[in-house]
Amino acid sequence: MTRQMTGAEMVIQAFIDQGVDTIFGYPGGAVLPIYDEIFQQDKINHILVRHEQGAGHAAEGYARSTGKPGVVLVTSGPGATNMVTALTDALMDSIPLVCITGQVPTHLIGTDGFQECDTVGITRPCTKHNWLVQKIEDLPKILHEAFRIATTGRPGPVVVDIPKNIQFQTGTYVNHKDQAQTQYKPRVKGDDTAIREAVALMAAAKKPVLYTGGGVVNAGPAASRLLREFVKLSGFPITSTLMGLGAYPASGPNWLGMLGMHGTYEANLAMHDCDVMVCIGARFDDRITGRIDAFSPNSKKIHIDIDPSSINKNVRADIPIVGDVAYVLEDMIKVWKQTQPVQDKAALNAWWQQIAVWKAKKCLAYRKHSDVIMPQYAIERLYQLTKGHDTYITTEVGQHQMWAAQYFGFEEPNRWMTSGGLGTMGYGLPAALGVQIAHPDALVIDIAGDASVQMNIQEMATAIQYEAPIKVFILNNQYMGMVRQWQQLLHGNRLSHSYTEAMPDFVKLAEAYGGVGIKAERPDELDDAINEMIAVKRPVIFDCRVANLANCFPMIPSGKAHNEMLLGDASDDEIDTAIGASGKMLV
Amino acid sequence: MMIVAGQSQSAYFLEETSTVAETHTLSVLVDNEPGVLARVIGLFSGRGYNIESLTVSEVEHEKHLSRITIVTTGTPQVITQIMNQLGRLVPVHRVVNLTKSGDSIERELALVKVAGKGEHRVEALRLAQAFEAKTVDATLESFVFELTGTPADIDRFVNLMTECGLVEVARTGLAALARGKTGM
Numbered sequence: 001m002t003r004q005m006t007g008a009e010m011v012i013q014a015f016i017d018q019g020v021d022t023i024f025g026y027p028g029g030a031v032l033p034i035y036d037e038i039f040q041q042d043k044i045n046h047i048l049v050r051h052e053q054g055a056g057h058a059a060e061g062y063a064r065s066t067g068k069p070g071v072v073l074v075t076s077g078p079g080a081t082n083m084v085t086a087l088t089d090a091l092m093d094s095i096p097l098v099c100i101t102g103q104v105p106t107h108l109i110g111t112d113g114f115q116e117c118d119t120v121g122i123t124r125p126c127t128k129h130n131w132l133v134q135k136i137e138d139l140p141k142i143l144h145e146a147f148r149i150a151t152t153g154r155p156g157p158v159v160v161d162i163p164k165n166i167q168f169q170t171g172t173y174v175n176h177k178d179q180a181q182t183q184y185k186p187r188v189k190g191d192d193t194a195i196r197e198a199v200a201l202m203a204a205a206k207k208p209v210l211y212t213g214g215g216v217v218n219a220g221p222a223a224s225r226l227l228r229e230f231v232k233l234s235g236f237p238i239t240s241t242l243m244g245l246g247a248y249p250a251s252g253p254n255w256l257g258m259l260g261m262h263g264t265y266e267a268n269l270a271m272h273d274c275d276v277m278v279c280i281g282a283r284f285d286d287r288i289t290g291r292i293d294a295f296s297p298n299s300k301k302i303h304i305d306i307d308p309s310s311i312n313k314n315v316r317a318d319i320p321i322v323g324d325v326a327y328v329l330e331d332m333i334k335v336w337k338q339t340q341p342v343q344d345k346a347a348l349n350a351w352w353q354q355i356a357v358w359k360a361k362k363c364l365a366y367r368k369h370s371d372v373i374m375p376q377y378a379i380e381r382l383y384q385l386t387k388g389h390d391t392y393i394t395t396e397v398g399q400h401q402m403w404a405a406q407y408f409g410f411e412e413p414n415r416w417m418t419s420g421g422l423g424t425m426g427y428g429l430p431a432a433l434g435v436q437i438a439h440p441d442a443l444v445i446d447i448a449g450d451a452s453v454q455m456n457i458q459e460m461a462t463a464i465q466y467e468a469p470i471k472v473f474i475l476n477n478q479y480m481g482m483v484r485q486w487q488q489l490l491h492g493n494r495l496s497h498s499y500t501e502a503m504p505d506f507v508k509l510a511e512a513y514g515g516v517g518i519k520a521e522r523p524d525e526l527d528d529a530i531n532e533m534i535a536v537k538r539p540v541i542f543d544c545r546v547a548n549l550a551n552c553f554p555m556i557p558s559g560k561a562h563n564e565m566l567l568g569d570a571s572d573d574e575i576d577t578a579i580g581a582s583g584k585m586l587v
Numbered sequence: 588m589m590i591v592a593g594q595s596q597s598a599y600f601l602e603e604t605s606t607v608a609e610t611h612t613l614s615v616l617v618d619n620e621p622g623v624l625a626r627v628i629g630l631f632s633g634r635g636y637n638i639e640s641l642t643v644s645e646v647e648h649e650k651h652l653s654r655i656t657i658v659t660t661g662t663p664q665v666i667t668q669i670m671n672q673l674g675r676l677v678p679v680h681r682v683v684n685l686t687k688s689g690d691s692i693e694r695e696l697a698l699v700k701v702a703g704k705g706e707h708r709v710e711a712l713r714l715a716q717a718f719e720a721k722t723v724d725a726t727l728e729s730f731v732f733e734l735t736g737t738p739a740d741i742d743r744f745v746n747l748m749t750e751c752g753l754v755e756v757a758r759t760g761l762a763a764l765a766r767g768k769t770g771m
Contacts, residue, residue, distance in 0.1 A: 124626060125633050129677040132621070149677060182618070184677045309671035312664060 002174050007139050008033035008167040011100060014143035016043050017175045020071050022062065022437055023047070024055035028075025029115060030102025033167035035073075047437055047466060050458040052079050054430035056086020057456065060095045061434030064417045065392055067220055069096040069150050070434065076102045077115030080161070081122065085424060088126040090157040092421025093243060094218055096150040097157035099127075105165035106134065119161045128156030129184075133163065136171035144176035153186025154307040155218055186306060190323030195331045198278070198302045198319045203341030205276035207351045208236045211259065211288075214243030214420065215281020215305060215325050217413045223247070223326035224413045227280065230333055235348065237355055239267035241282050242405055243420040250409035256355065257364075260288045261556050262402040265363035265565060266355055268554075271296050272562035273354070279303045281325040284314040285421070286586075294561035304328045363554045364406055366568055373523050375400065375475045375546040379407035379447065382473060385530045389443040392435045394418065396428040396452030399481035399552045404447040426455025429472055433459050436468040443471070443534060450476040451500060460513040463539040471533050472541045474506060477548045485551050490579055510541035519543040551575075559583025610639065610660045611686040612693060612763050613670065614771060618678035619645045619653040626676050627655055636661060636669050640695075640738070642760035652680070656761050658738075683771045690766040696759045697741045702729040703752030711751035718744050729754070 005013065011034050015023065022045045027035045038046050049055040052074045059070025070090075074083055080101045090097045104113040120132045129149050131142045142160055150158045202208060210231065216223045224247045231238050231254050238248050239259040248255060257264030259271055271277065277299045282288070284303075289295040295315060303310075303317035304325055311320040321328055366376045379400075393408060394417040395401040401418055410416050417435060419427040432446035446453075453474055463470050475481075483498040507517030516536050520529040526544070533540050553568040557578040566578055617623050624643055631638050640658040645651070659669060666684065673682045685691040699720070701711045708730075715722060715732045718740070724731035734744055738761060745756055765771065 120622060121625070124622065125629055134621075182677055183680055307675065309668065309675055311671070313668055313671075316664075 005173050006170050007136055008037045010139050010173050012037045017177050018147045023071040023073050024058045025073030026052050028079050030076035030164045049462050052082035053085050054456050054459040056083050057427050057430035058434030059097055060090055061417050061431030062438045063095050065414050065435040066438045069098050072099040074101055077117045080119040087157045089419055089422040089424045091126050094155050096155035098146050098150050099159045101161045103161045103163040106163045123159045127159050130159040132161045133166055136166050136169040140173050141176050141181045145181040188324040188327050190321040190328035194321045199335045206344055206347035207275040209270045209274040210236050210238040210278045212244045212247055212280045213241040213282025216244050216247040219325040226329035245416045246410035246413045249411040258405050265361050266358035268562040269358045274299045277301045283310045290556045291561045363567055373546045375403050375550050376407055378544050379403045381526050383408045392442055392444045394428040394431040394446045396448045397423045397425045398449045400447055400449040400475040402552045425452040429456050430459045432470040433463050433468055436470050445471040445473050448472055448474045450474055451480040464514040469537050470539050474543055475546050476543050477546050506541050506543035515539035517541050521545045558586035605663050608660045611666050613657045614683045614685050615655040616680040617653050619651040623678045630672055640760040656763050658761055681771055685763050691763050693761055693763040695738050695761050696735045698757045699732045699748055700754040701748050701752045702754050707751045714747050
């Protein structure tokens with residue numbers, strides 16, 4: 001299809017041709033021509049946020065919960081700079097975002113014009129790729145290539161910066177969907193020999209463990225299905241990073257729980273003691289490995305990743321396989337079935353018995369109280385009471401995020417939206433909004449902390465405007481809980497600026513926005529309050545007052561190995577001396 | 588420590604671990620488009636890699652291709668990581684490690700200005716002839732020499748010239764190609 005149209009029309013037409021139905025944005029001088037086109041059409045639903053960062057995280061939530069790219073439209077200058085956090089977040093967590101930014105007209109670029117900034121310069125290190133459109137002829141190609149690059153290979157955010165005069169210019173529009181405009185072509189199929197070697201190594205394993213990550217979720221629903229099939233076929237225990245929760249069901253028989261800094265005892269010990277580690281779509285991040293020279297010292301490592309630069313970056317892989325997780329898993333299953341390997345049943349049984357001993361530690365046990373709500377208890381109750389619902393969970397960043405990961409069970413992929421790599425406080429509320437827009441009838445809950453939630457609280461107004469009945473469930477302990485915990489661990493319990501002395505009345509705040517406020521202070525009123533929250537079909541802020549000084553355990557202190565975990569019953573003395581001098585340097 | 592490698596021909600195969608920093612010359616073929624050099628340089632500064640020398644110029648006008656030649660130092664693991672990170676950049680077509688792939692030719696051009704009278708001036712001219720440097724500018728009190736050679740040749744020449752009234756030096760940075768009949 002070839003048609004004459006303006007640059008602004010091309011943007012909308014490219015969205016339509018790419019199957020986009022929803023965009024998140026905020027208008028301003030340099031994008032007014034595009035907003036004028038939005039006004040004159042009804043195929044694209046535009047969600048007006050209250051802050052551009054909110055648009056970015058909402059698009060991330062939309063993308064993660066649907067598998068489709070999130071689309072954002074913001075203006076030049078501050079519109080673009082406000083997007084930087086969301087773009088960086090999406091880059092770290094491999095979320096496909098297409099962000100259109102307005103720019104001052106080409107003849108004003110470089111003159112420090114009003115609301116001018118070097119958008120491509122600023123966003124170069126926080127995007128997978130970006131473009132400044134300099135000619136109307138280039139615009140259709142760039143728009144479609146932007147979608148291709150954002151969504152294929154290792155997904156990520158892209159920015160298309162369009163000067164205002166180009167939005168007004170007329171040119172020829174061609175639908176270039178899925179036609180490569182650059183030589184960018186990620187490799188999806190894994191090396192066959194490497195896959196055969198990996199299967200042989202796994203088949204001979206005595207103490208295997210599967211370590212999966214967000215790459216499984218990003219590879220689409222087929223990858224999770226294949227992962228489950230492979231776990232069944234091999235009988236291997238499986239753990240996951242924060243980003244990969246849900247790819248394998250938490251109720252599955254082989255599930256060890258999350259691994260890493262706040263992972264379970266059994267998952268981390270299995271990682272430490274295994275003889276064959278199969279890393280699937282994860283990247284050996286420092287939250288996972290702990291002390292790198294003591295990380296799983298006696299294992300052979302198979303690493304499957306679509307990004308060649310992830311391989312041998314932090315941890316050396318014995319068998320690296322570059323490819324899409326779904327393709328590689330499919331081939332692995334094929335080879336496993338063909339070769340019908342004879343596994344060492346006795347050794348595997350002994351391994352499972354060892355895992356059972358670790359599990360018996362009950363590392364997630366905590367002391368319950370009758371007069372104060374323990375944060376872990378709040379998540380447990382939230383999980384139990386929402387079980388029958390079509391539930392999606394987002395989080396902010398901090399203790400509540402880790403408790404959510406530990407105590408909420410995820411059965412399916414794309415149900416868990418959290419800022420893993422960048423650790424962005426203020427992610428959860430707008431992300432929940434994006435999820436709710438994509439799934440209007442679902443129960444969407446932002447498990448939040450009292451500090452994080454205030455970083456993008458303004459998006460409550462967006463939720464009200466679009467009747468998106470998100471539930472903001474705040475574990476309110478009056479502190480930046482994770483900061484306070486680290487100050488206790490590292491800085492002699494000197495709680496420097498981690499206590500929030502002036503806290504809004506969250507119930508009144510909800511009402512001020514036009515939502516519903518609910519408060520629970522005692523364990524015996526929690527269930528009724530949660531049920532009330534679920535029943536309300538409007539945006540809710542739930543002020544759940546929890547024990548102020550609870551710590552998040554288990555924990556691998558910075559600079560320590562997997563087998564040096566602090567458990568929930570750690571004494572204050574142990575906590576005080578848990579981190580050595582070199583560990584104090586780490587974050 | 589050597590990890591025994593398997594039989595696969597995977598492109599991302601194991602190398603020896605070593606903590607000794609080595610100097611490598613990378614040749615990077617890129618689309619000649621705005622910002623491509625900033626992407627490459629930003630990658631090096633953002634991830635804390637070294638650049639010892641960097642040259643860039645368009646080499647195939649019709650295809651809009653430029654060649655960037657980078658000399659960098661790092662452990663073998665870091666060098667591999669640099670190559671993989673370069674490979675992630677969308678405008679990058681190919682990355683070749685000329686140091687690792689075998690025999691390559693490396694050349695640099697330098698302009699060297701010396702000033703002086705009497706014996707210093709005579710000695711400067713004599714050394715320039717010995718190095719086969721061209722005299723591209725001369726006044727009664729100065730010369731500008733043009734010298735092409737390996738970076739080590741140029742280092743040697745410049746060091747000698749410090750004794751002969753060296754004023755300043757401009758160097759192009761490295762141009763390098765693999766020997767033999769095939770391209771990268």
